[in-house]
Amino acid sequence: MLKIARGRISLWAVLGAVFFMIIQVIANLNLPSLTSDIVNNGVAKGDISYIWKIGFEMIGFSLLSVAAAVLNVLLAARSSQKLGQNLRSDIYSKVMNFANDEFNKVETSSLITRTTNDVVQIQNVAMIALRMMIMAPIMLIGASFLAYNKSHQLSWIFVVSIPVLLICIGLIMGLAIPRFRAMQTKTDRLNLVFREGLTGVRVIRAFRQDQFEQDRFETANQDYTDNSIKVNTIVAFAYPVMTLIMSATNVAIVWFGGQLISSQAMQVGNMIAFMTYAMQVLMSFMMLAMVMAFLPRAAASATRIQEVLSLDSSIKDPEQPITPAAGEAKQLAFNNVEFRYRHAEQPALSGIDFSAKAGQTVAIIGGTGSGKTTLVNLIPRFFDVEKGSVNVNGVDVRQQDVKTLHGEVAMVPQKATLFTGTIRDNMKFGKEDATDDEIWQALDIAQSTDFVKEEGGLDAHVEQGGANFSGGQRQRLAIARALVKDASTYVFDDSFSALDFKTDAKLRGQLRQDKRIQQSIVVIVAQRIATVADADLILVLDNGKLVGKGTHEELRQSNKVYQEIMRSQLREGEAGL
Structure with a gap:
């Protein structure tokens, strides 16, 4: 004592x-x-x-x-x-x-x-x-x-x-x-x-x-x-x-x-x-x-x-952190990454190798438990890799200051969590000095403008966990909160699952057209082929291994796992099958 x-x-x-x-x-x-x-x-x-x-x-x-x-x-x-x-x-x-x-x-x-x-x-x-x-x-x-x-x-x-x-x-x-x-x-x-x-x-x-x-x-x-x-x-x-x-x-x-x-x-x-x-x-x-x-x-x-x-965080800042050079081209790269959870016998991820640059969209698809969420959690360094490296803007995340790294990554987790207060309060989580115009722009991209206005605008009350909104509305608000933030990498971890196909398509279309987002890298984890089909690079995971990467057209022709996912979602004859 x-x-x-x-x-x-x-x-x-x-x-x-x-x-x-x-x-x-x-x-x-x-x-x-x-x-x-x-x-x-x-x-x-x-x-x-x-x-x-x-x-x-x-x-x-x-x-x-x-x-x-x-x-x-x-x-x-x-x-x-x-x-x-x-x-x-x-x-x-x-x-x-x-x-x-x-x-x-x-x-x-x-x-x-x-x-x-x-x-x-x-x-x-x-x-x-x-x-x-x-x-x-x-x-x-x-x-x-x-x-x-x-x-x-x-x-x-x-x-x-x-x-x-x-x-x-x-x-x-x-x-x-x-x-x-x-x-x-x-x-x-x-x-x-x-x-x-x-x-x-x-x-x-x-x-x-x-x-x-x-x-x-x-x-x-x-x-x-x-x-x-x-x-x-x-x-x-x-x-x-x-x-x-x-x-x-x-x-x-x-x-x-x-x-x-x-x-x-x-x-x-x-x-x-x-x-x-x-x-x-x-x-x-x-x-x-x-x-x-x-x-x-x-x-x-x-x-x-x-x-x-007395618990020491396993994620620690390096003694001499390296900050990416100002004006450096925005990049995201996984270099032969292997990762396993504490006390696990088998790695959760192995052989993950890909890169992306500003303006590109990377989509990750795979079966349940294939390691999609684990992979994107390595980007903001929620975990440290066992082998290989994860580079954000040309610097290994382990060599960067954690707060600086988190400032470069905007992430929407699987569970859309909102906090008690107002919509404006929640939107400013990513950017404290965000103006109302910036917030409305993010809400517009996230297809949230209509129901936010119906609720009373930016001063509308948000109950604990966003309980006064539907699942799809919570997801869209969480997406808008991430879009308010100025980041080099935007990560959407299965964040479109509660959206209907029409809203999903509109949202992704707005993301592609927004000039600010075009200067960043977008990473999307999804279960639907329709959500990932227009991505510049699609990663196919199976049991923690990267079993395919390429565009939709390339994968639908040659990747068996991707073809199986397509068959499970599309009727015979659609998408060229």
Whole structure:
């Protein structure tokens, strides 16, 4: 926990909280002694002026204690909340820089839990540490010393009560700590099931699996609830047990202290002060027990957070990045590329070799699982190749700064993702200073102008994930967002699948005619022959291998895989078959 707190929490705020806590404890430790003085020297002797004098001193110490406590809580709260804020920011920044491999290591539901619940556990412990964890040992030492000074004859009571208290606390914590640690894993599971249920609600209803999913969630929920009940029941036993021990200690002090008073070996005021100090000693142990209850869960949370923060992205900037020369002709080249996923036995791609220049359209076609998406993911360097190289504008992508590379590539992924806000906000993702004219031009190319105007224009609201638009509309908006960006390479990863043939043809026609797009390279992944037929270069993939490349006319005459795809989509006699 100290490791993740270092650099994320203000040292001066911590020192300030510690300082005011020490002031509070000193003030509290003085009050029992002053009470003893009032009883012994004021009440017993009938000295009213002395009582007033000590009384005012007690009021002064009380006010000092309250002021120090307020300042301590203020600094502790600000420090702990700031720590939580910094942790959340660091986790989010780290996740945003993850490569695809890192996302595969940590589930999304677990990342959400770590950013929220786990951070809250760290915040709580930071707050407790700056309050109880500091107060308890100081008060324990101070109260023990002052109690011994008041009556060393009664100090033997601590020899009995403190070990009994420690044994009880140890048993309770020994049962509770494993269950505290299990809480975070069960929270992950609960979030996972709940998130899957929300995102897949339409599929669940369509397949009439409502009851199955409810039972699945209820199982995870009941597991979490049972664990919570058990751990809280165990911890709940701590309070009556400690109260019993404290009450028994008080009885013992009064019993044996009364005997000492009757034999004139002890003053009444000293017994009252000793009793107060005894309560402070036992309360110190209770506070330490509470800290021990929170620490295991927070330690587990700290470990989970550290796992995320310590993950190094597999995609790193080179020490001396190379930037393509200004005015360099726009190029895209795959040089005998081979790539395999982590821990995979067989390569996902092998022998991929082709090149394209500005103004050309490269189309990629192949069966499901042939490696089309994997291939285009290598262009913005979402993964690194195992052999060969991928060159963008004449420079290997591994030798370029990642941010610079991403600035040169505009990509539309398979899943069209829109963000909550307005259409204008989403369009400016690729170009922050894009004008309305540029946005409308991109929307026009993407065949989106009509329905955007019907929705209310660029200020039309976009719900989470673009849920208020159809699948085809989301795809066209995602395409328009990419077209707003000034890039050297535009990648459309199966981005026309939800479009009808007429809209598909119009969109591709607009792409070919746009002068800005003509100066760039267009890469299209598609399933339809009609979508790729007019491309300058068509790549045919089969089981991760490049089994054909050329124009539509060349492939339809000589490539068996391409011919099979055509037969599956076109009736006999069409397209020359």
